[in-house]
Amino acid sequence: QVHLVESGGGLVQAGGSLRLSCAASGNSLERHTLGxxxxxxxxDRQFVAGILxxxxxxKYAASAEGRFTISTDKTQNTVNLQMNNLKPDxxxxxxxxxxxxxxxxxxxQSDQYDYWGQGTQVTVSS
Numbered sequence: 682q683v684h685l686v687e688s689g690g691g692l693v694q695a696g697g698s699l700r701l702s703c704a705a706s707g708n709s710l711e712r713h714t715l716g717x718x719x720x721x722x723x724x725d726r727q728f729v730a731g732i733l734x735x736x737x738x739x740k741y742a743a744s745a746e747g748r749f750t751i752s753t754d755k756t757q758n759t760v761n762l763q764m765n766n767l768k769p770d771x772x773x774x775x776x777x778x779x780x781x782x783x784x785x786x787x788x789x790q791s792d793q794y795d796y797w798g799q800g801t802q803v804t805v806s807s
Contacts, residue, residue, distance in 0.1 A: 682708060682759040682796075683706075683707050683708050683710070683713070683716065683795075684705065684706045684707045684720055684796070685703055685704070685705055685779060685796055685797065685798035686703070686704050686795045686798055686799070687698065687701060687702070687703050687775065687776065687777050687798040687799065687800060687801040688702050688703075688704070688801060688803045689701040689702050689801060690775060690801030690803045691802075691803070691804070692804045692805075692806065692807035693761055693767055693803075693804070693805055693806070694805070694806050695767060695805055695806065695807050696766060696767065697767050697805070698763070698764060698765045698766075698767065699753045699764050699767065699803060700761060700764070700797070701717070701761065701764065701775055701801060702759050702760075702761050702762075702775030703715075703717075703743050703759055703760045703761070703762075703798055704757070704758065704759050705758045705759065705760075705779065706758075709758060709777075710734050710753070710758055710760065710761050710779060711714060711734055711735065711778045712735060712781055712782055712783055713734045713781045713782075713783060714731065714733055714734075714781070714782075714783050714784050714785075714787055714788060714793075714794070715731060715732050715733075715734060715751075715753070715777065715778070715779050715780065715781045716729075716730070716731035716732075716777070716778045716779075716788060716789070716791075716794060717729040717730045717731070717751060717759045717760075717762045717775060717776070717778075717802070718775070718776045718777075718778060718791055719727050719751050719771075719773035719774065719775045719776070719803075720773055720774050720776065721772070721773045721774075722737075722790040722802075724775065724784055724793045725791075727742070727773075728742050728788075728789040728791065729741075729742055729744075729745050729749065729775070730749055730750075730751040730762060730764070731743065731751065731788030731789060732751045732753060732760065732788075733754070733783040733785060733788075734755075734760075735780075735783055736777065736783065737753070738785055739751055740788045740789060742789070743793040744770075744771075748764065748765050748766045749750075749763065749764050749765070750762070750765075751759070751761060751763075752761075752769050757787075760777060760788060762775070762777075763788070764803070765777055767803075767805045768805060769805045769806070769807045771803060771805050771806075772804050772805050773802075773803060774800040774801065774802050775800060775801050775802075775803050776797055776798055776799075776800045777797070778791070778796060778797045778798070779794060779795065779796045780794045780795045780796070781795070782792055784806070788791075
């Protein structure tokens, strides 16, 4: 069992940056697939970025490529999302998720994740 808690959301102007963090408790994130997703009202949860804990292999949505960076901190048992050059379209609730074992092919598939955080709001003003 993995319990995930996101932090770092907030209000930022377009062009600004935020760093989201997802802290895990209960079990180590070793041998997990980890992902960040986002959701706006009335829409399905959307893949943003994913990473395999052990290998560091990453995958990004086209909208995140070049602006967002996903990383892990093995000493803190966290997965982070650095978001730069934020745009109003990035406004959403951001969720982190985890599943085991590590599997590149499920990185972007929200229905393959077993554990989810409660979400953190990111609002980008124009």
